[in-house]
Amino acid sequence: MATQAQIGPGSGEDFAESTVSTVTVRLMPLLGLMYLIAYIDRQNISYAKLDMVGSLGLSETAYGLGASLFFLGYFLFEVPANVFLERVGARIWFARIMFTWGLVTVLLGFTQGTAMFYVLRFLLGVAEAGFFPGVLFALTLWFPQAHRARMIGWFMIASAIANAVGAAIGGALLGLDGVLGLAGWQWVFVATGVPALLLAVIVLRVLPDGPETAPWLTKDQRDWLSRTLRDEREGGSHVDHGNPFAALLDKRVLMLAAVYIAFPLSAYGLSYWLPTVVKGFGVSNLTNGFINVIPWLVTAVALWWVPRHAARTGAQGNALTWHVVAPGLIAAAALALSVVVPGNALKFACLCVAAAGTFSAQPVFWSMPGTFLRGASAAAGIAAINSMGNLGGFVAQNVVPFIRDQTQSNLVPMLFLSACLAVGACLMFVVLSALRRDAIKRGSAPTAARTA
Template sequence: MASEIQDPESDLGRDTIRTVTLRLMPLLGLMYLVAYIDRQNISYAKLEMVGALGLSETAYGLGASLFFLGYFLFEVPANVFLERVGARIWFARIMFTWGLVTVLLGFTHGTAMFYVLRFLLGVAEAGFFPGVLFVLTLWFPQAHRGRMIGWFMIASAFANAIGAVVGGALLNLDGVLGFAGWQWVFLATGLPALLLAVVVLVALPDGPGVARWLAPAQRDWLVRTIEAERQEGGLTEHGNPFAALLDRRVQMLACVYIAFPLAAYGLSYWLPTVVKGFGVSSLANGFINVIPWLVTAFALWWVPRHAARTGATGQALTWHVVGPALVAAAALALSVVLPGNAVKFACLCVAAAGTFSAQPVFWTMPGTFLRGASAAAGIAAINSVGNLGGFVAQNAVPMIRDATSSDLVPMLFLSACLAAGAGLMVLVLSALRRDAARRSAPGDAATAG
């Protein structure tokens, strides 16, 4: 049995990972798909909502960005609470509350209400994404996590693709049952979250030890394999999980991660507006916007898979994060300077793929030095601080657009931020490798940093 614990590619190990993947990842992916649609639906509602409510582009940007402020303030407490009460109850609560707030957004009648509901949507969803990243550390050995995070994040790409089609189609329901098209965007995308909350309560186990769909031998192998990694990896678990916020490794990762949500949300929120500037209808806009997210889905599958199959470690692993980010930064800049709508759109497709596909391997990093409640708090802190990039993007992009009267010039700002983040990422991941080498040295005890 000891050899099975040490060999994740044993027959029992492969069968167990396959079973967990097939039973767990579709549900988590569906949850993220619904969450992402509810987070991004405003980019399509905006096409009519701004005029209907008399909002300026800057006022819209502030309202959209308030989501990230609520997210930032409640992310870490939410993830610590998840670690204590379990994923099943906490994820169901998250889905119910964010679905309810999304539906209420369909009844927005003024700027103040728009601001309040966007803030509450961030509060409601706080803890979901980092919560899933933490839950994956309970279910998958380290060698498999990059690919699983990639599969999970593919849901965000499909959400953008589905949201593009559905958002454009829902706008055409203008006047049906007395609701405007932008209202239908919120009503139709909020209801699935409410329904899925019930599914989560029934179908999601809190951990492998209570998963009835795993055979006893599979449960035993998985629990012991993950526990062996925790004990042998020199991982840190603080007495108070909130102490993870003071861990310098968490702080470094949080700072450099800001560039990714900044570029991702700046691009995904603004892409429908850029395509509209090509002179297409709302329905055509939706279908055209499927393309970049299909390209992104492929990149999210390929990059972490390539990292895992090549056994990339050290500097090679770093470039699976930095490389896609630099490609995305270059593509964003080229989308502004190259002529032709088709060429500009192709550049934005590459930019989306690079921005998102850099993240799965990045998110394996916290699990290399934290465990338990400290991992839950640390992952949440990194995501919470990093998502302030979304707050910046949702204010900066509309302001740059208003100042330049160009839908594409804001892409230069996103490009510069992403390139700077990629450069800093090289330094931070190098520091983490040195820390890991120190912790694994014989006789050197792990410290909180």
């Protein structure tokens, strides 16, 4: 927390809290809405798949490859996209991202065959590359370190809401089969792509590039934010490599990137296949959609509670690490149990716990890069970690359907996800402990957030 001297005469802690609250109220709903639409456009294929596979004559394996090409495009273009964002500003770059991914999503609704499906999924990854890490980088420009894990938690709640909303509308859109001559799976893409096109215009008009251009902050608030963030960047072990791409060789970035892979792998494997698993319970598409709201509501609660608990307990060191590792281990156990417990209700309950654990481990994790990177290096480093992690999504979308085809079971692939997540969580403990020791050696051990 900033000192009285940092804040300025006559302002005190109340002024700091008020400033952070103002930024939170003005900024986070828009960023959350953007992520909600992004996630719906990323996940809509899991519902379109229920009819799309038969309509286009795709095998489960061919579908999995097409779905996974999103992550290949994302991986190849994410770091350059984030470096470019740092140079041109969030407003223009986020608007460009939203417009292009909305356009590609609508075009997916008019897919004519396997090759077109593959190309458009790859282009969707290219279009969206840089959005998630771009927001994480943007948060380092708006919030002091003490508040970032909680803000990332609020931001990621949008992904849970998106899964819930997507689940509710996905099944309903499939029910529009034949309306205006479009199949139900086509409506899934068209109806979820148009909102991104509309929001791109809003983002271009209302999103500031940073605190210095925010009309809703007073001069004193802008000065306090600027001074506090500058003091954090100049203190401790923050690094700004001369060439931002040099951050890709920072050993701390490489360690975080390597262990993070397990979390997107499990998250995407689970979220893409939950509708298929639930359909195996013998329900209609509409019922399937509404049942799948439940896991993401549970996940939203976990995303709110875990970083808040880390903040309120003042966790640091190994205690802070456990706010990443423990949810991952719980999720791994729940995925394994979903295969062996009897009855659909218990299986589904396990999958709800698995979803909550997999996602809620990530807000505190994503507060870590900001403790040692700054400027363009932070943009490149965060993007590198996320792009490497999203290779887990590429793996999940190929291995999960392959296991399903080989075993003819929708639940056996959960054992693969469980094993990957268990290994990743254990390695995460080792890596985050190493980062903590490195930070102590450099004189800047990270501490958890206090609530704003």
